[in-house]
Amino acid sequence: xxxxxxxxxxxxxxxIDGLVVTTDMLHERTDFPAGTTRYTAGxxxxxxxxxxxxxxxxxxxxxxxxxxxxxxxxDEVRAFVDGATDVCAATGAEYVGGxxxxxxxxxxxxxxxxxxxxxxxxxxxxxxxxxxxxGTLGRTGAALRAFECGDHERGNDLFxxxxxxxxxxxxxxxxxxxxxxxxGLARSLHQLAxxxxxxxxxxxxxxPVDPSVDDVADGAADRRELAAFFGEDFELxxxxxxxxxxxxxxxxxxxxxxxxxxxxxxxDSEPLPDRGYTH
Numbered sequence: 678x679x680x681x682x683x684x685x686x687x688x689x690x691x692x693i694d695g696l697v698v699t700t701d702m703l704h705e706r707t708d709f710p711a712g713t714t715r716y717t718a719g720x721x722x723x724x725x726x727x728x729x730x731x732x733x734x735x736x737x738x739x740x741x742x743x744x745x746x747x748x749x750x751x752d753e754v755r756a757f758v759d760g761a762t763d764v765c766a767a768t769g770a771e772y773v774g775g776x777x778x779x780x781x782x783x784x785x786x787x788x789x790x791x792x793x794x795x796x797x798x799x800x801x802x803x804x805x806x807x808x809x810x811x812g813t814l815g816r817t818g819a820a821l822r823a824f825e826c827g828d829h830e831r832g833n834d835l836f837x838x839x840x841x842x843x844x845x846x847x848x849x850x851x852x853x854x855x856x857x858x859x860x861g862l863a864r865s866l867h868q869l870a871x872x873x874x875x876x877x878x879x880x881x882x883x884x885p886v887d888p889s890v891d892d893v894a895d896g897a898a899d900r901r902e903l904a905a906f907f908g909e910d911f912e913l914x915x916x917x918x919x920x921x922x923x924x925x926x927x928x929x930x931x932x933x934x935x936x937x938x939x940x941x942x943x944x945d946s947e948p949l950p951d952r953g954y955t956h
Contacts, residue, residue, distance in 0.1 A: 688798050689732035689856050690791070697791035699729035705783035710821060712829030713836065715753040718785065719760025720837045725859065726789035727768050727840035728911040732857040734849030735793035737770035737842045742787045745780030760837075761787075768842040795849050799872035802854035802916035806937040808869075808877055809922065811841050811913040811929050813887035814862060818903035822893035835889055839929075841913045847927045848915055855915035861908030861953030862934075866942050869914065877942045879935030879949070905944075908954025 690699035703709065703725070709718050723740045730737045742761055744754065758772070765772045770789065802808075820835035841857075848855065854873050858865050862884070866877045886904045894900035916937055935944075942949045 689729040690735070692733060692793060692796045695792055695794050697730055697733050697735040697793050697796065698788070699726050700786060700788040701725045701729070702784065702786040709783065710824040710832070712824050712827075712832055714833055715756035716760040717833045717836050718783075719757035719762075720764040721760075722785045722787040723761040723772065723789065724764045724838060724840045725911065726787040727764065727770060727842055728857045728859065730789045730791035731840050731842040731845035732797075732855050732913060733791065733793055734795065734797040734845045734852065734855060735791035736846060737765075737768050737789060737791045737840075739771050739773050740765055740787060740789045741773055742775040742785055743778065744775060745778045745784045747779065747781055747783075749777060757785075764837075764840065768840050770842070793849070797845075797849055797852045797855040797915070799854050799856050799869050802869055802873035802875050802937050804875060804937050804939055805918070806853055806916040807919050807922075807933050808866070808879065808914065808916050808935045808937060809931050809933050810858065810862065810885060811844050811927075811931060812910070813885045813930070814858070814910055814912065815890035815900075815904040815907065816887045817909035818907035819887060819889035819893050838911050840911060841929060844913060844927050844929045847925050848913070848917070851917045851921035851925055852915040853917055855913055858910050858912045858914050859908055859954065862905045862914060863942075863949050864906075864908065864951060864953030865914045866949065867951040869916070870942050873916075873937075876938035876940040877935055877949075878938050878946070879944050881945050883932065883934045885930065885932040906950075906953055
């Protein structure tokens, strides 16, 4: 939205002389359904920003968070910090503090800092590349269904995703364009297409749908909805030469879901709608 007026905007994070910076704000009403623990909230808040660092192919170094709430329960604040600290430990970053303030709704903002001498932007895809995703899709959609039916333990477990920092670093030398899937696969493809002035052709049966989706989906159409459009899975969506990908050791599952084309974004030769996660 601000790419025309803020020069460093337009990718998952800003890069200034190798320093990677990103920030995300989350609200109880839109991001933390009833039953979300403060530990999970801390993990997810910082994890979302670490995912943006991962999408730039950067090394994550440090994170901070601002925490606003109507009241401050010491146990809740401590649990939030524990979650933030643990997700950092999983990615090699360090949680170094933050700020507390009164707010009428539980609201948090996470900031992550990284380092990249070779950042990967959204703008380098070209016909001949393939398009890949890390991990699996639909996990967050399944988590929301679990929260809705009162299975809070399952919901919290699915909500705590692993930011793909290590995968992003491994892919940095070969990826031609990359972003995370926080807005959903479909919208991510449209955003990459706009940034790279290209198109995409994917196949529905190639999507790596998370097993948790099959536990909650109401038929094939709902399964597709959760995997491709729901978003908030924080996987990496990237383009690269298949031969180049074969030469790197990536510490997570990779799935080739399609190819880069001249124009248009299609799935099984039908237009893929540009829609996804919105607050």
